[in-house]
Amino acid sequence: MSDEAERNQRERDLTPGHHHWFDDDAGPVVRPYAMTRGRTSAATRHRLDLIAVVVPEPAADDPGRDQTLSPEHVEIVERCSEQPQSIAELAAGLDLPVGVVRVLVGDLVEDELVHVTRPVPPAELPDVSILREVINGLRAL
């Protein structure tokens, strides 16, 4: 940015009313990955599968435990406290990309507010007995 452009930008920023749209009604003006502070991967060791289920820890009931959580973090915990939910369900419910939800859930795991069930590890088929149960379950639907 040239000096002049920078000056113009600064003037625009200082103009009163320039931020008039910046209220709750403005909708999603925040780019999705801004919610993760630009992080695209979580701190946890393995990538969270779409069908990994997020389960709240007892600590999540403790009010005021962590003031650094964003509203999205809080909403994830609240949704899972109703009923544990998969990463895919959370992403659809929050209308956020899956990658963003992964990072946010990773933060919550780190904070020990939730834990995540691990579905069948990649490159392995589920146990034969589970497959039989699935067949029986489908037939009984």
Added chain:
Amino acid sequence: MAFGRSSRKKPFVEPVTLKILVAGGFGVGKTTLVGAVSEIRPLRTEEILSEAGRPVDDLHGVETKTTTTVAMDFGRITLREDLVLYLFGTPGQDRFWFLWDELAQGALGAIVLADTRRLEDSFAAIDYFERRGIPFTVAVNCFEGARRFPAESVRGALDLDPEVELLMCDARDRESVKNVLVAVVQHALVLADRTPSAVTT
């Protein structure tokens, strides 16, 4: 900051979750199929992908595009309180859905939904699952007004391996879709029995 309902005494049931993919061309009825058996209205989830991994020969004409958004519709079937099956419809209009490789990781199997009027739309999906060794079943969605072909000639046109099952189905019909799902899991069971090393969990 209170997280809503506190003092929950009963521990949560942690279900085993499994997924089956539903692939096929655009407009072949993937979301309809998911909706026919799902206990929830199909939900949509999106992922923003960088195209770094895209095959080089595909770059022509789209050199400036660096990310793409892949959307998938999915549904859920709770078989038991502790056993939940998710169905993911791969996005048919997006040529790059296969980049979402992780979707296939750990998938128990796949349905390739085919339309006899546009069989070529299912080639990519069949190729993909064959190459990755993911158990799949081909389901021909019998659209009203479309000509019916004998299963054998459809098999031939798709060049299916003898062990891959091909079924006729109506993606709107719950019973019909249930049959297809059972066929997929049965096929997975046969493969799992054959390779005992893969079932060490």
